[in-house]
Amino acid sequence: MTQTLDISDADKRFARPDSSHAMAAPISATPSKFGTFAITFSIAFPLLYTVYERLNWPLFTYHPVLGIVDFGRQPAGVGPPMFWYGWIVLAAASALVVGAIATTIPGPLLRRATVFCCALAALWPAALEALRYFIVYMATFDADFLNSAWVAAIPGFVGAAVITYYFPARLADRLWTSWLLIVPIVGLVVLGYSLLQPWFLR
Amino acid sequence: MNFVTSIMREDTFWRILLFVHFLLAVGLLAAITLQAVAVLMPARQVAGSFSERSPVPAASYAALIAVVYVLQALMGAWIYVKYRTYVRIPMEQLRHFWTVGSFELKEHVVTMGMGLLPAYWYFWRQPLSAEHENVRRWVTVFLALSVWYAFVVGHVANDFRGVGS
Numbered sequence: 099m100t101q102t103l104d105i106s107d108a109d110k111r112f113a114r115p116d117s118s119h120a121m122a123a124p125i126s127a128t129p130s131k132f133g134t135f136a137i138t139f140s141i142a143f144p145l146l147y148t149v150y151e152r153l154n155w156p157l158f159t160y161h162p163v164l165g166i167v168d169f170g171r172q173p174a175g176v177g178p179p180m181f182w183y184g185w186i187v188l189a190a191a192s193a194l195v196v197g198a199i200a201t202t203i204p205g206p207l208l209r210r211a212t213v214f215c216c217a218l219a220a221l222w223p224a225a226l227e228a229l230r231y232f233i234v235y236m237a238t239f240d241a242d243f244l245n246s247a248w249v250a251a252i253p254g255f256v257g258a259a260v261i262t263y264y265f266p267a268r269l270a271d272r273l274w275t276s277w278l279l280i281v282p283i284v285g286l287v288v289l290g291y292s293l294l295q296p297w298f299l300r
Numbered sequence: 301m302n303f304v305t306s307i308m309r310e311d312t313f314w315r316i317l318l319f320v321h322f323l324l325a326v327g328l329l330a331a332i333t334l335q336a337v338a339v340l341m342p343a344r345q346v347a348g349s350f351s352e353r354s355p356v357p358a359a360s361y362a363a364l365i366a367v368v369y370v371l372q373a374l375m376g377a378w379i380y381v382k383y384r385t386y387v388r389i390p391m392e393q394l395r396h397f398w399t400v401g402s403f404e405l406k407e408h409v410v411t412m413g414m415g416l417l418p419a420y421w422y423f424w425r426q427p428l429s430a431e432h433e434n435v436r437r438w439v440t441v442f443l444a445l446s447v448w449y450a451f452v453v454g455h456v457a458n459d460f461r462g463v464g465s
Contacts, residue, residue: 129422136418143415151408162381180384182407183377186414193415275435278419279442282412289408297401 131201134208138200139193141212141277145219146196147189148285152223152292153247156184157191209270212277214262220284221261222247222254314382315463321375322463325451328368331361336444339437362424366417369443373414376454380407387461399456406453413446 129137150156159168163177172179200208229250233241243249304313338358383403391400416439423429423436 133422136422140416140419144412147408147411147415160381162385178384178389180381182380182411186411189411189415197418275419275432278416278435279438282416282442286405286408286412290405293401293404297397297404300397 135197139197142196143193144282150185156181157188158184217261218258221257225253226250332444
């Protein structure tokens with residue numbers, strides 16, 4: 099009896115909530131609404147930030163010398179323009195909307211939509227680059243009309259739809275939280291690569 | 301700003317801000333590093349079905365880390381105005397391109413980390429989900445690496461033109 103009580107006491111002593119590993123209590127496999135929002139926001143934000151930075155779509159431009167803010171992307175006036183704040187605010191606002199929508203749709207659909215969006219984010223710029231390569235090196239006619247983000251959207255969307263259709267549902271489920279790491283790491287690779295020429299290889 | 305410049309020189313004001321930014325960075329660095337170490341080094345199994353407690357109460361300060369991370373990012377965004385006009389232009393003129401490039405990457409790294417904070421906070425909520433243990437670990441490590449990178453690059457930029465330079 100004494101031993102039983104001791105073990106019980108030891109259990110209480112060890113089962114404090116500050117242990118990060120073994121004492122983790124399993125919770126439901128389906129995240130709460132807040133969990134769905136938080137995870138979706140954290141996947142969408144880095145993805146959208148990378149897209150906005152690469153397209154140079156800031157919500158506003160800050161001119162530090164004049165101390166004024168202009169809507170959208172504005173050219174340099176007096177002193178350098180700053181777009182970083184504008185990319186962040188636009189990405190955060192967009193990710194908020196995406197996160198809010200995510201809480202209203204069924205989980206399996208959300209996981210498939212995540213695969214679609216990530217595939218689209220990869221295929222759309224890849225298609226644009228492929229079209230530009232085609233225009234410069236392969237086209238035997240005036241193909242300048244193909245040099246458009248909207249033309250590249252067509253193969254991008256089709257490719258992403260095909261990938262999503264054939265993507266196994268179980269893999270989409272298992273991969274969902276992994277996008278939290280895949281998206282920012284790939285985003286940083288893309289953004290880091292864009293810095294090579296202007297700064298690191300100069 | 302007029303109120304501040306009536307009390308002290310503008311340069312002094314920015315240097316004080318930079319120093320507070322540094323102090324917060326040290327605190328954040330310590331907290332996130334301890335947490336990352338705690339998740340990377342699982343508690344040892346001891347006799348019976350119990351586990352030794354981790355020496356660091358990792359879950360208890362996840363919210364604090366998230367708050368300080370946001371505060372740091374906001375403070376960095378404020379000081380960034382001065383950096384863009386007062387530091388980066390001479391940096392370019394003196395051809396310190398690696399420093400400028402590293403600082404540009406720092407902006408992106410910190411932004412990515414900030415985007416991960418809602419998920420990070422969710423994964424560290426009590427009770428901790430065993431199912432999310434792996435993603436919790438790597439999100440924490442990602443944040444720790446982002447803070448370390450930002451700290452080192454910020455320090456190099458400070459050495460070019462900042463407190464004590």
